[in-house]
Amino acid sequence: MRKQNIIRNIAIAVGILALAMLCSFIMQRLNIQKHSTTIFVFAVFLISLCTDGYIYGVLSAFVGMLAVNYAFTSPYFQWDFITPSNLISAIIMVIIAILTGALTTKLKEHEAMKAESEKERMRANLLRAISHDLRTPLTTIYGASSALREKKDSLTEEQKDTILQSIQEDSKWLARMVENLLSITRIDEGRIQIIKTPTVLDELIDSVMMKFMAGYPEQRVIIDIPEEIVVIPMDAILIEQVLVNLLENAVFHAKGMTKLILRVFTLGDQAVFEVEDDGCGIKKDRIHTIFSGYLGEIDQNSDDKKRNMGIGLSVCATIIKAHGGDISAENRKDGGAIFRFMLDKEDEADGK
Numbered sequence: 001m002r003k004q005n006i007i008r009n010i011a012i013a014v015g016i017l018a019l020a021m022l023c024s025f026i027m028q029r030l031n032i033q034k035h036s037t038t039i040f041v042f043a044v045f046l047i048s049l050c051t052d053g054y055i056y057g058v059l060s061a062f063v064g065m066l067a068v069n070y071a072f073t074s075p076y077f078q079w080d081f082i083t084p085s086n087l088i089s090a091i092i093m094v095i096i097a098i099l100t101g102a103l104t105t106k107l108k109e110h111e112a113m114k115a116e117s118e119k120e121r122m123r124a125n126l127l128r129a130i131s132h133d134l135r136t137p138l139t140t141i142y143g144a145s146s147a148l149r150e151k152k153d154s155l156t157e158e159q160k161d162t163i164l165q166s167i168q169e170d171s172k173w174l175a176r177m178v179e180n181l182l183s184i185t186r187i188d189e190g191r192i193q194i195i196k197t198p199t200v201l202d203e204l205i206d207s208v209m210m211k212f213m214a215g216y217p218e219q220r221v222i223i224d225i226p227e228e229i230v231v232i233p234m235d236a237i238l239i240e241q242v243l244v245n246l247l248e249n250a251v252f253h254a255k256g257m258t259k260l261i262l263r264v265f266t267l268g269d270q271a272v273f274e275v276e277d278d279g280c281g282i283k284k285d286r287i288h289t290i291f292s293g294y295l296g297e298i299d300q301n302s303d304d305k306k307r308n309m310g311i312g313l314s315v316c317a318t319i320i321k322a323h324g325g326d327i328s329a330e331n332r333k334d335g336g337a338i339f340r341f342m343l344d345k346e347d348e349a350d351g352k
Helices: 002-029 033-050 055-071 084-151 157-188 201-215 236-253 284-289 310-322
Strands: 197-200 222-224 231-234 260-267 270-277 326-331 337-344
Touching (some): 002 055, 033 055, 033 084, 055 084, 084 157, 197 201, 197 236, 201 231, 201 236, 201 260, 231 236, 236 260, 236 270, 236 310, 236 337, 284 326, 310 337
Parallel strands (some): 222 260
Antiparallel strands (some): 197 231, 260 270, 270 337, 326 337
16 A cells, blocks of 8 residues: 555646646747746646655756756846845745645645544434443343243243243344344454456345345335346455345334335346335435434333444444445325346456
8 A cells, every 4th residue: 555655646746847847848939938837846846746755846946946047037048046036936946845845745644533423422412322222132032031030930821921922022132132243243344355247237136135024024015116127246255245234124113114125126237136115214304314323312211122323224334335326215295115226247248
């Protein structure tokens, strides 16, 4: 990475200086060469602005000073460091390079600190979401297991079965939570290499529905996908996780939902995935932060177990971003919400 940055900085400096030389030669042909110094001063400014640190701008200032002195000031094609105007031009270019380099370095440091601060804020939000999401199912499991142990003789078989079912559901959800957390942390830390393989859309949707229906057999999902074969490069396991998360999110949060749709269509060279419901929709103050893990004010007394959307949607955003795609959410005009993400589909020439 360091070598690439050096090569990039050198290329920028050489390119801008070459362009300045070309412009100066053109102006010399037009007998307006008195502006050559201004052109090289501006070139030094651009180089200092576009490269890292001071060295490239300062070196460019010296190169520009030599070029102006030798080729664009009288006597032409001779060195002249005695004339005051030439000496002043050289000093001005070096000062501009140093000042601009210092300014841009401070700006880049400020941006880096700002990015790190934003990253820390998102981590804090994620931890806040995790603590809230884990508390309720763990409390339920503890309470249910305690009831079975302490009152097993007084409970009917039906009551015992209900308690065991509750423990099973919460345990399954916790396992799902751990799977999501592992995915998001590994991708964020670069430990997962996104290897895209051509995946047939029909096969992907079949796999998604098998996993989803295993957990929610009573929830009907309307499937709307193209009749023709669509091939999309992706990490199929991770995209399955995204789609299952979005479907689960609708089941957990879309109160009053009577219709759940999983739709896929092509738009140009992209495949668009949509999970749509006709439930209660998304609160307006949550739309812009819904994929960040930020949850706003959490009702500490809520008994709506494992129903916080912070973690699962953060995972979705991380996976789609790692695929180079976009994900968004919006409310439907007639009620409900649509979650949408886009992936580049396989080019027809590549598929042959």
